[in-house]
Amino acid sequence: MIDTLELYKTVEYSKVKIWFQAGHVENFPINGGACISYGSLQIAVYNFARRNEWYATQNLCPHKMQMILSRGMIGSEGETPKVACPYHKKTFSLKTGENLNGTECNLATYPVKVENGYVYVGFEE
């Protein structure tokens, strides 16, 4: 699983080579997350409708290596949008992937764009 963790690398918007069509907007719960499969990766995509924002992170929680973050609750701490892992409530910034209430390593984050009713997640390869 430690190896699995290494599969996830943050992708900068400017470096995106592939925009992967993840699904129709309506498949993503409002103010919630959903998991998509991309090659051997599992990516959690969040439809933060309340803020009119979309985010994507690895689905793997680095705390106890659980494939679960898409089932976490989203919310905010101050101005920062965050997701809380359902297992032990570690929280991570959706913007930077940073662990907000501990010393877990950062989540990899991925750019998201919405076009013509479809959600796309950006990858480098």
Place this chain on the structure above:
Amino acid sequence: MKKVVVIGNGMVGYKFCEKLREKATPSEIEITVFGEEHIPAYDRVHLSEYFAEKSADSLVMAGMDWYKANEIDLRIGELVTSIDRQAKIVRTMHGQEASYDILVIATGSSAMIPPIQGVDKSGVFVYRTIEDLENIISYGARIKKASVLGGGLLGLEAAKALIDMGLEADVIEFAPRLMPRQLDDQGAQMLSEKLQALGIGIHLSKSTSVIKGNGKIDALEFSDGSILETDMLVISCGIVPRDELGRKAGLEVGPRGGLVVNDQMQTSDPDIYAIGEVALHNNQIYGLVAPGYNMAEVVVNQLTGDGVSKFAGNDMSTKLKLIGIDVASFGDAFGERTACLPIIYENKSGGCYKRINISSDGKKLLGGILVGDTSDYNMLCQVMQNGMALPPQAEDLILGSRGGDSPGGAIADLPDEAQICSCENVAKGAIVNAVKEQGLEDLGQVRACTKAGTGCGACSPMVADIFNETLKSMGKTVRKVLCEHFDYTRQELFDLIKVNGVKEYDELLDRFGNGDGCETCKPAVASMFASIWNDLITKQEVIQDTNDKFLANIQKGGSYSVIPRVPGGEITPEKLVVLGQVAKKYDLYVKITGGQRIDLLGAGIEQLPAIWEELIEAGFESGHAYGKALRTVKSCVGSAWCRYGLHDSVSFAIEVENRYKGLRAPHKIKGAVSGCRRECAEAQSKDFGIIATEKGWNLYVCGNGGANPQHAKLLATDIDSESCIRYLDRFLMFYIKTAEPLNRTSTWLNKMEGGLDYLRDVVINDSLGIGKQLEEEMELMVNTYKCEWKEVVNDPVHRSKFRHFINSDMPDPSQKFGLLRGQKIPVTEQK
């Protein structure tokens, strides 16, 4: 600029860095730290928690980024091997060097290993570092019986940890009693009985001569020839200061080890200080954190200014940190330092022993011992340390005042200088001022601001009391607001939702909150919606915990468990067969729960609707094991079968369980009905418990098991079934409306002003005149109950949400299972 090098990154070494950085910037003093262990300093005092947490993160005092941000050069995994005092350089095992102006040695101590034949066998461990614990855990997984050599504070802590690992544990003590340095014979005897009740074997006056076994330990032989079989030994016979570096460098060392220091903590080389467990001050090694922290402070003061600060020795009061076993000893525990008059109270059946030593003039408290009830510990320490006046009847200090005024020793009576947190040296006045001047509003802020309670934590209850007292004295009441998004208490929000008819989370947030919500307020609000409107919880899926969202408990590895309702624990053979068939068909692990029902574990998220469809077909309903809701109403067989049964407890349990099933609450609710006072259903450990009497039922409330067990309290005696239900309706609804989130009924009652008498007034005497209303509200809940799983199973849109990926039908490929005794279990790799 001065260069300070610290050897040892343990608790005291870390505290030294923290305190030094508060007073000196990186441009004034450069700090380099060498630590032998492979992670930054962690909280050794709470080391035993590693067994439960299995993660070093929660123990680490400050992460690497803290050292970085404070420009402290921390090099971990580096053992310092020599000090060159002429050149003022230290060298490490890996050839690193650092030069210093001032050197601070904080190398702590290591476990003392007695010279017993066979200590080098495998299966023999010490108990000091995270690494030791990891070794104990992995070795312990393969064995059954373990022993601890040494019945002191640490040894007992280790023994409890072994029991919690599921091992049989024995403690071997050389002296004729446990904790010989803290307890007298009577106190130790009572402690022995308590430990034996936990299943720990106690062997006193035993001197171990040989550790037997072929390569690995399999028994201990004692000098009296007797033998104790054991697969593992944890040695906890005391500590040896790690003074080897100083010794090699020619610093003065005490006859039994330890680097000799003066009141400024200087060793025989004035540029080298020693602090913590390695330092020998006045012929004394202090094996506790609080003195170590004080030593660190003294050195910081030397380096940054006053230069007059002195270490004046420390009190050695201690409290054993075993859950469920309260033992403390403080000051002159044996009353042997000065003439004194002991006052002793012993209650054998209650398991309580208290002793205090009073000065012969009857004016001062000198020390004492508490076993079985340490609730007075903090206060007694304060009375002793501050030389406070004793009440006219000194025994009131341990017995409580029997009529008349308070026994003295109230928070308000403490002088401002009273030291509350000895680890961080925080006085009462500092806490009071911080609360008043900085307008602190919760305990977290008090801790962050004053550091009180952040060390060993023993003073936390007292810090909380001072905080509350101070707020009260300012005319403020303590308001427990939900979180940063809602500036309301749960009770206030409950009323707002109801009065304004709010049914959507976002609407509530827009009207009464701010920001975008979080994992604290979302489920709390979801629970309130459910309690008020009894709408299906799944309609608000994104504000639910994942368990409530998927109506099942999430397990390791991401699979879920299925627990159907089995009211009262009664089940027909036909239904039992169905559970077996479903488990076989979907390859589920089967276990009988502690709540008299059956758990089917290991279902994939995508399998849940199909499994429930079959269960519902066979007449099962959701068991709400995932919800903050009514769980089970346990029963004993009762008068239908049992020769002692007075009433039919099974029928009544089923009636009650069916009445309240699905009821959402601030926390889970459990009940039980017993057919007579033998109490086989354990009703007195439940949120509500009903016990048959000759004349009717006795109703008990607000008990629970779990982390802080508490017996339920008798609310009503000899009532008929109808009154019992009426009182329960009122009691439960009152709890639902007024408790804080995640407070069980016991916690709720503990905080209630007026306590049980008040509760009885509300529920039985209807003192608030809301009895009717509470009953009607409950009636609405009962009438609108629906099985959540049935709704899901019959709703194709909802069913389609039970999948792992939204762009593939594949189950989660990362889920892996293995076998245990022929059934499947999750295999999770953890870092």
